[in-house]
Amino acid sequence: MNIYYHSLYTEGIDPESSFPRERYRLIKKKLEGRDSFRILEPQKADISHIYKAHSKEYVDRFLSYNLTEKEIREIGLKPWTENIIDRTLLITGGSLSALNDLLKGDPVSGNMAGGTHHAQQSKGSGFCIFNDLAICAMKAIESTEFKRVLILDLDVHQGDGTAQITRDISSIFTFSMHCKQNYPFKKQVSDLDIEVESGTKDQEYIATLSKGLDKLKDVDCDVVFYQAGVDTLAADRYGKLNLSISGIKSRDELVFAFAKEKKCPVLVLMGGGYSEPIDETVEAFESLFLTAKAYNYKL
Numbered sequence: 336m337n338i339y340y341h342s343l344y345t346e347g348i349d350p351e352s353s354f355p356r357e358r359y360r361l362i363k364k365k366l367e368g369r370d371s372f373r374i375l376e377p378q379k380a381d382i383s384h385i386y387k388a389h390s391k392e393y394v395d396r397f398l399s400y401n402l403t404e405k406e407i408r409e410i411g412l413k414p415w416t417e418n419i420i421d422r423t424l425l426i427t428g429g430s431l432s433a434l435n436d437l438l439k440g441d442p443v444s445g446n447m448a449g450g451t452h453h454a455q456q457s458k459g460s461g462f463c464i465f466n467d468l469a470i471c472a473m474k475a476i477e478s479t480e481f482k483r484v485l486i487l488d489l490d491v492h493q494g495d496g497t498a499q500i501t502r503d504i505s506s507i508f509t510f511s512m513h514c515k516q517n518y519p520f521k522k523q524v525s526d527l528d529i530e531v532e533s534g535t536k537d538q539e540y541i542a543t544l545s546k547g548l549d550k551l552k553d554v555d556c557d558v559v560f561y562q563a564g565v566d567t568l569a570a571d572r573y574g575k576l577n578l579s580i581s582g583i584k585s586r587d588e589l590v591f592a593f594a595k596e597k598k599c600p601v602l603v604l605m606g607g608g609y610s611e612p613i614d615e616t617v618e619a620f621e622s623l624f625l626t627a628k629a630y631n632y633k634l
């Protein structure tokens with residue numbers, strides 16, 4: 336299984352930032368010794384793909400260091416380094432490269448970052464600058480292989496940016512299951528939203544997810560994008576749910592079993608994860624990629 340990673344995923348964030356930048360490096364360290372993963376460096380995303388999901392005006396202002404202080408504050412990741420642009424283009428490129436693997440026939444491919452679901456058409460937000468889910472979905476529906484995309488977003492936060500960008504596109508179906516009491520406080524409308532209450536633990540979460548996936552059985556799709564945020568962990572600094580690592584593993588297994596049933600390849604994007612200390616986040620993402628790897632069957 337291919338997984339895209341670049342050292343700027345970590346080093347493009349200032350060490351003084353409150354964002355746990357080490358998580359990327361630590362996950363890579365966990366996975367690189369295993370021969371079943373091919374860890375590859377992405378190319379920077381071609382801007383033409385980004386324009387399909389974002390307004391040219393916003394993209395161009397970001398790429399020329401012309402966002403306002405207020406816009407930068409809403410994104411976070413501060414203080415910004417001189418590598419913020421390259422980092423953003425590499426992360427977006429990692430997701431596009433993983434999508435390319437699926438277009439070439441791989442059943443699963445992933446980015447060791449991405450899932451930047453809060454970025455809207457003309458603004459960034461909540462650590463997200465460009466929305467790789469929406470960018471990849473726009474690219475997918477223009478291909479001959481993937482006419483319909485199903486986005487499963489299980490981050491603790493709603494996939495509000497993805498819902499906003501793809502709202503009027505009927506061939507992209509957005510499903511978000513998130514904690515009602517978490518950011519964003521003004522939610523957008525996905526094609527299907529399920530809100531769970533703060534404090535929800537493994538058993539109830541898995542039962543709710545299972546019912547949610549049942550509702551998606553009839554959604555036509557050629558490819559599944561999985562935003563697999565692990566900020567649903569009880570140890571997470573921001574997330575208000577109470578999942579354990581074994582709960583996350585059950586969640587991931589449900590998602591891949593669902594995709595298998597649909598005979599869809601899966602694009603795996605990481606999403607949020609901010610446990611304190613960071614070890615549980617790293618362990619949960621390692622588990623995600625191990626579950627994903629087991630999906631390497633012939634579709």
Ligand SMILES: [Zn+2]
Nearest residue numbers: 490492566607
């Ligand atoms: Zn999140």
